[in-house]
Amino acid sequence: MNKDTTQIFMTELDTYLFGQGTHYEIYNKMGAHLAVKNGKEGVYFVVWAPKAKEVYVVGDFNDWRAYGYDMKPVSDGGVYELFVEGARAGQCYKFLIISQDGEALYKADPYANAAQLRPETASVITDLTGFKWTDDKWVENKKKEDHLSSAMSIYECHIGSWRKQKDGTKDGYMNYRDIAHELAEYVSDMGYTHVELMGIAEYPFDGSWGYQVTGYYAPTARYGTPKDFMYFVDYMHKKGIGVILDWVPAHFPKDAHGLANFDGSCVYEYADPRKGEHPDWGTKVFDYSKNEVSNFLIANGMYWVDKFHIDGLRVDAVASMLYLDYGRTEGNWVPNKYGGNGNLEAMSFLKHFNSMMKKRFPQAVTIAEESTAWPNVSGDPDNGDCLGFTFKWNMGWMHDFTEYMKLDPYFRKFNHGKLTFSLMYAYSENFILVLSHDEVVHLKCSMLGKMPGDKDDKFSNLKLAYAYMCGHPGKKLLFMGQEFGQWNEWSEERELDWYLLDDESHKQMKDFTKKCMLLYKNYRCLYETDYRPEGFRWINANDKDNSVYSFIRISPDNNKHLLFVLSFTPVKRNKFRIGAPLKGKYKLVLGSNEDIQKKTLTAVKGDCDGYKQSLLIDLPAYGIAVYEFSGDLGIDD
Known part of the structure; x- marks a missing residue:
């Protein structure tokens, strides 16, 4: 142990700043910290209990007996402290608080760095020092990053049910260290930039x-332990x-x-x-x-x-x-x-x-x-x-979007504005488009289950939904399991239905989601101008009779813009004409049926959608056609 632990003990300045609400590192003082006092090793305990009559610390180090372990007030602000010689990391403890009415309350430490696994409820003395981080470069780069203009595609994950251990353990939970390797590999391969973890604080x-x-x-x-979790984060950064x-x-x-x-x-x-x-x-x-x-x-x-x-x-x-x-x-x-x-x-x-x-x-x-x-x-x-x-x-977008996608395609023409309305307020906040865990539980159905039609229609609709989400301004979030079209609603009690990937439809669904995520990450126009209105332009927002939406995402350097043409009905449309913002070639980079869709289109003369040239596109049923093109569209880098 580091023998110099004087900085751990509470001072008058610490209690003053805490009382002012401005002690931003109070976690280095409150709680339980390994320390040395008068040359003796032990643990320094601090707790805030402003109305307590008496406060004790009890635990493995004193056989859970309060006598002789009464904590002393540091100031009149209700902060109590006690150094316990011989206490050590790994031991369990609680604060025994006697209320003004004489009630004995056994409380876990609000500032504890570790706790027992439920159903046990004690805090655990822990040493957070000594972990060797390897992510200095990552952290420094993040400090300099413009978060608003950077790519952010988030895989929301409940790690206790993402995968389970196969060794027959009671809960089947994987350790932070083990899941880091599997999750990082999967998320990296899928093209996500971030994971968002549910339920990490005890x-x-x-x-x-x-x-x-x-x-x-x-x-x-x-x-696992706090250091296991440190390893998880460090490894994710490494990847x-x-x-x-x-x-x-x-x-x-x-x-x-x-x-x-x-x-x-x-x-x-x-x-x-x-x-x-x-x-x-x-x-x-x-x-x-x-x-x-x-x-x-x-x-x-x-x-x-x-x-x-x-x-x-x-x-x-x-x-x-x-x-x-x-x-x-x-x-x-x-x-x-x-x-x-x-x-x-x-x-x-x-x-x-x-x-x-x-x-x-x-x-x-x-x-x-x-x-x-x-x-x-x-x-x-x-x-x-x-x-x-x-x-x-962006909860408004989520609600309108899912309500639209659930509709029978015939009725979509009467609800056309559910997909266009979000662009009326898209720049009022720095939005993240979310399809989170809340949308696939409590009888709301999975994302695939929300889609109308038979099995093939459901998969086609979900691919179309993700393509629209990819093109819409805003960072992205998708809950685990929805990338491969899980049928069941999510439950924390079981792992995802990975066996579905033996079915070709689910495998294709996963591959298409991956294409969307990689498209998003690889094209500046899909993230750099998320919060700048000049980065988005409708080609045609009003084609409700055909339920076709066409728009462009504009790159700040006028290189590699993307044109999205999305058809939300099962009607096949050959040589469907839309306006082309520029002359020249348009290269297909994402399609619903890339085997038969033309890889390159050339703009032809003919006014359409306010442009002097147009494109003739073969749109399959539930057609997705995303084209790359370049040229000056009048946006500055």
Whole structure:
């Protein structure tokens, strides 16, 4: 152990900054840290319990007996500390907190870096130092990257059900290290740039998928140790894949060992149940008005980037944070001081979080899952009312898009605007187009199951859907299993239906998704101008009678533009005429039936769609035709 551990112990400055909500490295102080005091090795414990009557630390090192292990207040702010000689890494512990009413509460450490595997609930003393990272170049490049103009295609993954062990173990979970190799190979081959992981911070109930967290600073023990997870991230970076974590600062569960009623009072949650409880979820809501709670969360987001080199955080349930009446009936919520339904404290928290994350860790992105039309969710966090996220999930696009795709093709001409409307607001935020886990559970059907028609029609429609998603402005996210057309809805209890890839239809589906992902990654026009209106142009947005959509994605250097022509009916259309923006050759780079589609087209004279030349395209049923062309379309690099 490093003998110089003086920096671990709490100082007056530490408690002051924590009380102000600005101690961004509080995780280096709070919790349990290996230390040396007076030449003796042990563990230094720190906990915040502002209304506690007494606080003890109990664990394997003292046979879980409190006598003689009472923690001492560091200041009058409710921070307690104790150095325990002889305590060591790997031992389990909890804080025994005596409330003002005399109730004995055995609580897991909110700042613990590891926890027991459920159903056990103790925290585990852990040493995070000593891992040899090999991703320095990756991190430095990410710091200099313009995230908005870079490619981002995300494979959303629940690693506990992506693949299972075949050795008959109880849960069948793979270790972080083992799954890193298989997942990196698969994701790289498919052409994705990032993985987004569900459920990494420790949680007690498998069915919550990790969205009801009890250990915000502890990678879940389901898949191994914290250093195993470090290896996972380091290996993904080695293979050129970024890692995004789902992060839940909106609410937490009521489990007895967790944050709820932490010292016998409402420490982390709002005291008023009209603000402090989510009636739909049965969870507690963080009290963002308390500096220490805000500090706990903001430092937690930074902790994952600092200690585990995470490339981004997708913030769950942002709408539930912003609206005081979210999920609440009339009379059961508390207006803000202006009489409105906006949570002013949550707004300030999110701005603070995004601003400091951008300043301290520019290599990491923040992503809001915000399901309403709340303005200025993404953008500069230091600019007025902007919340400051790097990106926002495009839930409006997702809803309209899936509703359109579910329609019988005959009725699509009456719903033509469901696909064009998203371009009316596409540049109001830095959007990510998402087809996430939420869309393939709870009787919503898998993506393939949503598609109309017989088996062949379903596969053709899903390929068409992914081709449109590829061409639409915005970064991309697709949930695991949907790339090869899984029939079953997703369940955390079983692995994906990989056996389907023995079927040629599913194999072709996977190959087509791969083509879309590689097309996206290899063409600048599909990502560099995502948030610049001049990067997109309709050829014809109004051909509702044929349900054909044609548009171009424009490259900033006028080289390798892409023309998309997509037909959303099973009608075969020979020599279908569309306007061509430039004279010359157009090369097919993605098609629904590339064996029979012409590899090269030449623009011919003849006005169409406002252009002086046109193309005659043979469109198969559910036709997909994407052409590369070059020339000056009037956009500056």
